[in-house]
Amino acid sequence: MMKHLLDFDGWSRSDLESILETAQMMDAVLERPVKKVPALQGMTVCTAFFENSTRTRLSFELAARRMSADVVTFAAGSSSLSKGESLRDTIETLKAMRVDAFIVRHPASGAAHQVAKFGGSVTLNAGDGCRAHPTQALLDAYTLFKEFGRLEGLNVAIVGDIRHSRVARSNAQLLKILGAKVTLCGPAPLLPKELAGMATLTTDPLEAVKNADAVMALRIQQERMSGGFLPSLNEYMLTYQVNEALLERAKEGAIVLHPGPMLRDLEISGSLADSGRSRIVQQVENGVSVRMAVLYHLLVGKR
């Protein structure tokens, strides 16, 4: 097992499969009347989010608490960052408080690697810029595994703003290791050619979803765009919205995923997101078990 989870570089298929197996055990813990195990008793986990989050931060905090860890939350907005303190000095300050693990989200690609370097403790990347969001990919893979009983040979189409998506990159990397086939689809300006080594690329959504077992819609990340990528959101929706008509072109029984936050009736139709084909709520639910499993492997293994 690797020391940190920054992306999937260096991770073996068997280690990743063991995390998914442990997530099944954590599911069983979460079904109990007392949803708590003592695995991380005496350990301290710090969530350090320099960018907003609902799902990832709260599910990591719940996961750590369900395993009896102490949790401290670093809130960038109310910290000494506003006085000019650097990322390095911030992390070294937290390190001096004997934190066992950092869970870090940052708008800059590569920031999680910096935290691993300066913090010394186990570091889990909760999303760095457009680069990686490995626990999101693990929970997506786990959702697919629970649905289909396997990952080998599945076809997964990811449609939307691929350029700015750490979720697309991490899913392409992870699902390839686990034997699934990924197609990335979006308008040409949002579909970087350098991802061709990780997945099939297409600008045609009908081509992307043909034979897909699962279709994942991605948000248009306007906060990461300085302009010029799309002529208009209306035109984008007409071609790329993941809706009932597009899903009709996928395999019978294909499911719909979205990592959230979703913009209803923009990249995904609200009616499809609420339909029986959607596994969006299950993704969130699985996020707690998967993050418990990751913390278990990285922290109990260290102990």
Ligand code: CP
């Ligand atoms: N999927 C995801 O990372 O959601 P949050 O930004 O709410 O954490």
